[in-house]
Amino acid sequence: AGKPNILILGAGYAGMVTAAKIFKKIDQNQANVTLISKHDYHYQTTWLHEPAAGTMHPDRTRMNIKDVIDTTKxxxxxxxxVEIKPAENKVVLKNTGSAEYDYIVTGLGAVPETFxxxxxxxxxxxxxxxxxxRQIKDHIEYMFSKYNNDPEPKEADLSFAVAGxxxxxxxxxxxxxxxxxxxSKKYDIPMNKIKMYVVEAAPxxxxxxxxxxxxxxxxLLENRGVEFKINTPISAVTAEGLVLKNGEEVKASTVVWATGVRGNPVIEKSGFENMRGRVKVDKDLRAPGYENVFIIGDCSLIINEETERPYPPTAQIAMQQAVTVANNLNALINNKALEEFKPEIKxxxxxxxxKEAIGVIGKRKVFGTSANFMKKMIDNRYLWILGGPGLVLKKGKNPF
Ligand code: FAD
Ligand code: NAD
Structure with a gap:
């Protein structure tokens, strides 16, 4: 038999870190590794609120895969x-047919949950x-540019509602x-015409x-003009805005949805047992019943043994899982014992x-500029893991 084929699906945190670490754990002569993803770039999901609001250029959140992954290896x-066929050790692709594997690492991320x-x-x-x-950003800007050209401008056109x-x-x-x-300045629209809402179901x-x-x-957000509606579940979205469970409406021509996530639909389509698109993986991160299928990142579900509840899906966990997977692939190829994944939530x-942020680091609470500093250092640390100091210089954030 030739060298085993390892497929990595998805170039997000899970897939990129697996690709970056794999030949640090496995001898390059021992496996063929292929990364498959929708775009020829990796984007940082954890930064997307910035380009979405227009406070950062979208290109700063992405990088060409070829610039960070050694595509000679x-x-x-x-x-x-489109689908994984675990019984046939095969992946169905939309445009280029199919790909066969001996081992597969699935890191296809999440999609919105609407409940x-x-x-x-x-x-x-x-x-x-x-x-x-990019679409959110352009739409927001369009609502501003439209307003003063509209013979009968609607109040709701300058109302922005966030769900969740x-x-x-x-x-x-x-x-x-x-x-x-x-x-407001750029488009000559007084601040008092603009409304921002955040609507949350929980107390x-x-x-x-x-x-x-x-x-x-x-x-802090209220001082910037945000109105919160807490304990107020949303029951529908219409062209006019939000319909709330209590019968009220929030009129807003822009609704941004953020009520949580579910695993990539490919998981359900491929027949893996799942909870909202996430597979409750074994301790070694394999899908139950499959010896050669690893599922990590937002498509995986792992239980916090202290609380007996699933960990919220985060990039932090996805990256740690990627390191365990690289180790476990090496173990499988070399007939060694697989290791158990233990998240270390920092x-x-x-x-x-x-320059504002909030956070808990270990047991310490941080807010304001010191939290902002920590947040930017966390973002830079990821770039370091992926591409070393060069990538930090090219794409990093100024923490001050
Ligand atoms: P992703 O990083 O989303 O990557 C999935 C990849 O798969 C993408 O490249 C996508 O293009 C590709 N893909 C998807 N479908 C297909 C397909 N069918 N075929 C081929 N390729 C496909 N977590 C934190 O730990 N800290 C944070 O500060 C933080 N901030 C966040 C801020 C925002 C605005 C959001 C939305 C999330 C944030 N998260 C944060 C959560 C974090 O982004 C996710 O947990 C993390 O991205 C999961 O990594 P992943 O590799 O599973 O998925
Ligand atoms: P989430 O599940 O953390 O939050 C969704 C919120 O929407 C919840 O508060 C929920 O009560 C509310 N909601 C649900 N249905 C609703 C309804 N019908 N009406 C009104 N409110 C409703 O989801 P998220 O914020 O999208 O985050 C997804 C994942 O990414 C989480 O695991 C999160 O921890 C992670 N994340 C982390 C960071 C960070 O660490 N800085 C940033 C963003 C996301």
Whole structure:
């Protein structure tokens, strides 16, 4: 038999870190490695709230795969994965046929979860991808440019509603509330005509997070003009805006959807047992019942044994899983014992626009400029893992 073929699906945090680490763990002569992803670039999902609000150029969140992955060692195929056929050790691709594997690492990321709320895909912006972020930004700017040209301008055209006060919703409104004063000036529209809403079903914003830091974030955002509607589940989205469960409406021509995520639909299509598109993987990160299928990142589900609840899917976990997978591929190829994945949660830091952020690192709470510093260092650390100091210089963020 020839060398085994390893396929890595998806060039997100999970796939890119697997690709970056694999030949540090496996001898290059022992396997053929192929990375398959939709685009010829990698984008950083964790930065997307910035280009979406228009506070960062979208190109800063992406990099050419060929610039960070050594394509003389790892083959890259640009294509969309349609389905995995685990019984046939084969992946069906949209444009280039199929690819066979001996081992596969699936890191296809997440898609929006609507919880059955109607009208989301028709009337809201919900795609947290590079293309999705650019569309949100352009749409917001268009609403401003349109307003003074409209013979009968609608108030709702300058109302922006965010669905969900999780980390995505809060980070996005943080950026948007920084950007709005600039847009108001640029398009000669008084600030008092512009409205920003965040609507959250749970009894608090950022449910489960430190209450003091949540209060800090809410006060800051309210001072920038954001109106929160907490404890207020959304029941539908229409062309007019949000319909709330309590019967009220929030009129807004722009709705940005951020009520959570589910695993990539490829998982369901491929017949893996799943919960909302996520596979509850074994401790070694393999899909139950399959010896050669690893599933990591937002398509995987792992349980926090302390709380007996799933860990929220994060880039932090995806990157750590990638390192375990590279080790475990080496173990499989060389008949060694596989290791168990143990997440090491270092903390959570969320940006709030400008030089503001909140976070918990270990047991320490941080906010304001020191949290902002930490957040930018976390972003730079990822670039370091992927491409060393060169990538940090090229794409890194100024922490001050
Ligand atoms: P992704 O990084 O999303 O990558 C998936 C990749 O697969 C993409 O390149 C995509 O193009 C490709 N792909 C998708 N479908 C197909 C297909 N059918 N065929 C081929 N390729 C495909 N987490 C943190 O830990 N810290 C943070 O600060 C943080 N901030 C966030 C901010 C925002 C605005 C958002 C939306 C999320 C944030 N997260 C954060 C969560 C984090 O982004 C995800 O947990 C992480 O991206 C998961 O990594 P992944 O590799 O599974 O998926
Ligand atoms: P989330 O699940 O964390 O938050 C979604 C929010 O929407 C919840 O507060 C939920 O109560 C609310 N919601 C759900 N249905 C609703 C409805 N019908 N009406 C109103 N509100 C509703 O999802 P997210 O914010 O998209 O984050 C996805 C993942 O990415 C999470 O694991 C998160 O931890 C991670 N993330 C991390 C960071 C960070 O660390 N800085 C930033 C962004 C995202």
């Amino acid at each position: 790892i083959k890259f195929i640009q294509d969309e994965v 059955g709320v109607e009208g989301v895909f028709e009337h809201a912006y919900s795609k947290w991808t590079l293309n999705g972020a 006060a999780g980390f995505t919703g809060m980070e996005f409104i943080g950026e948007l509330s920084e950007r709005i004063p600039e847009l 608090t914003a950022l449910p489960g997070f430190d209450p003091e830091l949540v209060e800090y974030a809410m006060n 903390g959570t830091v969320a940006s709030l626009g400008g």
